[in-house]
Every structure is written in structure tokens, then in C-alpha cells.
Amino acid sequence: MLAPADLTRLRQAPTAQAVPLYLHLMIKHHRGAIDMSWALLDGGGQNVFLHSVAKHVINEQTAENSAMTALLPEVLGRARPAAGVGAVGAAGGPGRPGAHLTLVR
Numbered sequence: 001m002l003a004p005a006d007l008t009r010l011r012q013a014p015t016a017q018a019v020p021l022y023l024h025l026m027i028k029h030h031r032g033a034i035d036m037s038w039a040l041l042d043g044g045g046q047n048v049f050l051h052s053v054a055k056h057v058i059n060e061q062t063a064e065n066s067a068m069t070a071l072l073p074e075v076l077g078r079a080r081p082a083a084g085v086g087a088v089g090a091a092g093g094p095g096r097p098g099a100h101l102t103l104v105r
């Protein structure tokens with residue numbers, strides 16, 4: 001989900017740039033896990049444990065992405081983003097954070 005180059009950039013970033021970069025990378029990482037979990041649920045299979053894990057990942061990491069996305073304006077107000085870091089909206093797209101979320105049961 002994250003390339004070795006992403007981790008190198010994070011390790012080498014000055015502290016003021018590391019925080020927004022960390023948030024962007026975590027959001028990207030969580031989006032990958034959410035996509036994988038939806039793929040498992042959409043693809044069928046009957047393993048109750050795996051379905052439970054996938055639902056947990058979707059719910060928890062979507063909530064975490066919303067929280068991290070909400071932190072970005074504050075963090076970016078104090079630091080210039082590291083090179084290559086673009087704006088990131090809530091999981092699933094820009095706009096109203098959380099408006100597109102549905103609790104998976």
C-alpha cells in the first residue's frame with residue numbers, strides 16, 4: 001500500500017513536514033485497507049470471522065480517516081506540506097467528511 005519511497009520521505013522529512021505527511025500516508029494506507037475489505041465482502045465467501053474483520057476495518061479505519069482528515073487543516077496551517085503531498089478529502093472523496101459513511105454491520 002505504501003511504497004518504500006513513501007517511508008523514506010517520512011523518515012527524512014523535517015518534523016514540521018513529517019506530521020502532515022504522516023497523516024496523508026496513513027489516510028492512503030487506510031483507504032487501501034478499506035478497499036480490500038469491501039472487495040472481500042463484495043466477493044462473497046462464507047468465513048464469518050473474515051467478514052467480521054473486514055467490517056471492523058471498514059468501520060474503524062473510515063472513522064480514523066475522517067478524524068485525520070479533520071486534523072489536516074490545523075496541521076497544514078502550521079506547516080508547509082512536504083513535496084508531493086496533495087490535498088486529501090474524507091475517505092471516499094472530497095466534500096462533507098462523513099456524509100457518505102454507512103456503518104457496516
